Each structure stands twice: as structure tokens, then as C-alpha cells.
Amino acid sequence: MKKITGWASAALLGTTALASAEGVVNLYNWGNYTNPEILERFTAETGIEVTLTDFDSNDTALARIRQGGHGFDIVVPSDTYIDTWVSEGLFQPLDREIVTNLGNIAPQWVDVPFDPGREYTVPWAWGTTGVIVDTSVYSGDINNIELIIDPPAELQGRINVIPEMSDVMAMTIYYHGGERCTTDRDTLRAVRDSLMSAKPHWLALDYGAVDSYAAGDFAAGIYWNGASMRVRLQNDNFAYGYPATGYPIWMDNAAVLADAPNPENAMKFINFVLQPEIAALISNFARYSNGITGSEEFMDAEMRNAPEINVPAERAEAGRWGQACPQDVNDIHTQIWTELMQ
């Protein structure tokens, strides 16, 4: 056994030495999001070494890149932020000579509002924010945000809501028939009032709640699809609903930075992850879909048919892209949120 480990590390050292000759690519991605196997395979295939640095929010990533001198080649921000990145000239267009796998992107993810025609970015992972419900506690229709903002008696006091202002505001605004960044006072008033009256029924506003759901601390909540699947795999009473009045879709996208020190290697890496087999590795690790045609067959069996990962056809229509609202609208959202949490 020791001998094998010895040989393995020798082999590893060998590839490292080889890799440095071929150069590096520096990836700046969300924490706990990058399957290490992808990096190993890329290095094995191209000899290019990959360094990985984590960020914890879109704001952190944007602030750091804006400062300059970061040394990163690739960044993976969310759809609502892409506009800002592009308009500030922080990305360089994809080099179509190198990125030849663009055709692998599933048709519905090519002409996306934040990057029409995929000039700068490629999908990394995407998901939805919806409603998770313990069906042994509540047996009615779960594709309904009312379960959270006007909860039935059996769910009252057993609800957890992710403390994501944008998701919670969006779903409540959609429920009241508004657009994402509406300035209509009556709508916003209705949003505020329904959130304020819902809050007493919420037990917690917690992010890392997979265990808490599975353990029965919560019976319902606003939650992400990938996390909801993890809950169901631990406790199959739970099901994930897509609110019919509207639910947010998000997508994290990889792009090459304008001041990337290794642009060519970066393009190669982007092209590499557009392969169905590699994209499936993203999904198997992060537990979200990836937007690459044909990647399903390489995904773990439990994900391939998961209702949380594959949006049912009749629910697809209610999904809506996020949008970064203008500062004055965002200030109103923050004010409502602060009032809610005071």
C-alpha cells in the first residue's frame, strides 16, 4: 500500500513538473463549487496547471476584480451581475477559434437576456429557487408561494426562509403580479404588508438548512432546488414546488477576464468544461444542472431524473430570470427587508 502511494505521488510530481512547462490558468469560482476531478482531468489532458481561489458572493468577486492586480483568468459570476461585468469591460469576448464546443450549450441557454448569443460567457451551473414542503405535514398543492407568505395552520411556525433578499422579494413581488423591479407603490405596499404578516409564522431565516429539514426542524420553506434534492435524499417526505405565480431562475456563468494573464489557457479551459462529460462532473459535485446538451447521461443516477433538477414542462413557463434592480428600487427593497428583520 505504501509503495502504491509512493508511486502515485511520484507520478503526481511528474505531471506537476510537466504542467508548469505548459503554463497555468487561474480560476476564481464560488466556494465548494468546483469538482477537483475536472481540474485533474484538464491538467492531465493539456498539461496546464489550474489554481483555484474561492469567493463567497457576487459582490466580493466584483469588488476584487475591479481593484485590478488579481491575477485571475476566469471568473464565474451569476446572471444578474453579468451586465455590470460586461459594461465595465471586465470580460473579453470568447475566442471562437479555441472555444469550439459552444454548440454543446443547450439551445434555451444560448440567447439568454444577460449575454445574447453567448458572446462572453458560457453556462457553469443553473438552478431555481422554489418552495420545499414536508408532504407528510401538508398534502395540498405545493407549487404555491402562499404556503410561505400566507401559510396554512399546519405549516405555521415551522417555516424556514433563505435570507436572500433578492429571492424572497422577487417571489413575493411576482405573487402580487408585479415585475421584478416594479416601482408601483401599491404592489410594493402589498409586498411589504404580506411579508410583515408572514414573518411571525417563520421559525427561522437560515441558509445551511439541509440537515434541519431532514431532521424535522422545518416543515416548509423557500429554498434552492439543488439543496432541496439533498433534503429529499435524506428524507423522502420532502418535495420541491415551483410557485405558479413565478419563481426565480439563476445561472452562474464562466467568462475570461479582460486582464487575464493567461487568456489562451483560459479559453482552453472554457472549451474543456463545455464537454458533456465534464459538465456532468460540475453537476455531480455542485448538485445543480449545467446547461450542456447530453450531459445528463454522465450524471449520477439520483440526479438524472430528480424533479428538483429537471423542471417539469408544465412548470417551466413560470420561471423568470433575475434582474439587478436600479439603486433606488434596490434601496426600497433593502428598506422593506430591514423593516422585516428589525
Next chain:
Amino acid sequence: MRGHGWKWLLCTPALIVLLLAASGPLLIVAVYSFLSPGNMGGVVWDFSLEAWFRVFFRRDIFEPDQVELNTAHLQVFWRSVWLSLQTTFICAFLGFPTAWFIATRPRHTRTVWLFLITIPFWTNLLIRTFAIQEMIRNNGTINAVLLWTGVIDSPIQMMFTEFAVLLGMAYVFLPLMVLPLYAAMEKMDFSLVEAGYDLYASRLNVLWHVILPQVKPGFIAGSILVFIPAIGAYVTPRILGGGRTMMLGNLIALQFGQGRNWPLGAALALLMLVMVVGALIFYLRVVGRNDGVRRG
């Protein structure tokens, strides 16, 4: 003269670090609080008092002409201060007997007890907080034991309550109270306690007039060490309290994150700093007033 110059030079690295690392960022925060929010975070260089206005006042969302006191911010401020005060008090209450116990052990076993006190520092705060959660959740250790022994019929809701937050905070900050208290007690002159008894002082009198004045520096140091980080704490309240209400730390983080209003965040952070410094000065003046009597 020349010698003096050299000594000054030796100080410069420390002074530069202090100046750059402490005052520099603070100055930036102060400047930012007078600017306007930029697009998607950051600031634009337009002078504005809007951030400071918003710290204390708010325009009604639906009637922008109506200005009222920003009770939401004040409420969050008060919650943080109140929680810190409670934490400090609980830590002092539990820390005193603990430190006393350690200080009165034989010299060679004291190290062992002190060592035990510091063990929690070896583990990440988040992990310790999750461990507490594991104990007090509805199907956690405590409820399981109580259910099994038949003391209760249905689990007690401890998670996401004020009790959970105070338990977590006291647990996290207790060592910071015990250690300075112990340090003060170790230096204490126990013959004064004997003298007190010889003069027919009651136990309470000895505690009040002999022991407490001697360990007061420990209490002062401990309270400061507990109160200041407690006011900015948000991991513990967020996890154990369930994040239903904001702490000062959350409110500031919100402005730099999803709120995308850096000037307001900067103003709030600065106000917190001013408050802490103010509280410190007040505290030292009131509590440290008769310092001279201590060693009398």
C-alpha cells in the same frame, strides 16, 4: 540625542503598520460614508450626506416626502447592545466562580484547569456553534435524553430562541472573562481575606470589600474583551437564533452585499465604532474611578 533618534527609528515599522493597517482603512470607511453609492456596489465620488441621513431617518417608502426616525436601525442597534450587555453579565456571573475555583487550586494543577479553559479556542467558532445546535435541536441530544427518561412528552423548542443565542454567546465568550479574572485573582493577596475574617467580617463583606476590589482589573479587562466582540457578533445569533432578526453585523453586511449601498454600510460601521469607543470611555471612567483605593 543620537541615541534618541535611533530609538525612534526602531519604532517606525510598528508605527507604519499601525498607521496603514489601523487608521488607513478606517479613514477610507469615513470618507466612503460621505459619498454616493456606485452601480452594483462601490462608490462614486459625489459628496453626499444621504448615508448619514439614512442611518437615523427614513423616508416613507410610499410617501417619500414623509420623514421619520429610522426605528428599524435603532432597534437593530439596541438589540446588539442589549445582547452584548447580557452576554457580558452572564459571563461575569459564571466566570467569577470558575476563575476562583482555578485560582484556589494547588499551583501545579492550576495549569491543567487553565489548559482545559483554552481548549475551545482550538476549534473553529462555526464548528462549535454547530455542535451546540446538535445538542439543543428538536431531535438533538438534550431532547432525546429528556424524552427517553420520560421527563417530557414532546421536544422542547430551544433552537431559534433567545435562550439559544444567549447560551451560544456565553459559551463562546466565557473564556475571555475567566482568563483575565484568573490573572487578577492569582495576584490577589489572600492574607487580606484572612485579615478580613480576623476582623469579624461576614463572608459577603469579605467578598464585597476585600476580594472584589482586588479582582476589579480582571473584571474590567474581561468585560471589555467580551462586550466588544459580542457587539459585532453575528455568526452565533444567526445560527442559533435562526436569523429571524438582524444584528448590527448583519445590517452592515447587508449594505455591502445585497443592499449595494456602501456609503450607508460605512456610516453604520463608523457609528458602531464611535458607540463602542464611547461605551469604553464611559465604562472606564465609572468603573475605574477609584482605582487608587485598590491596592490601598
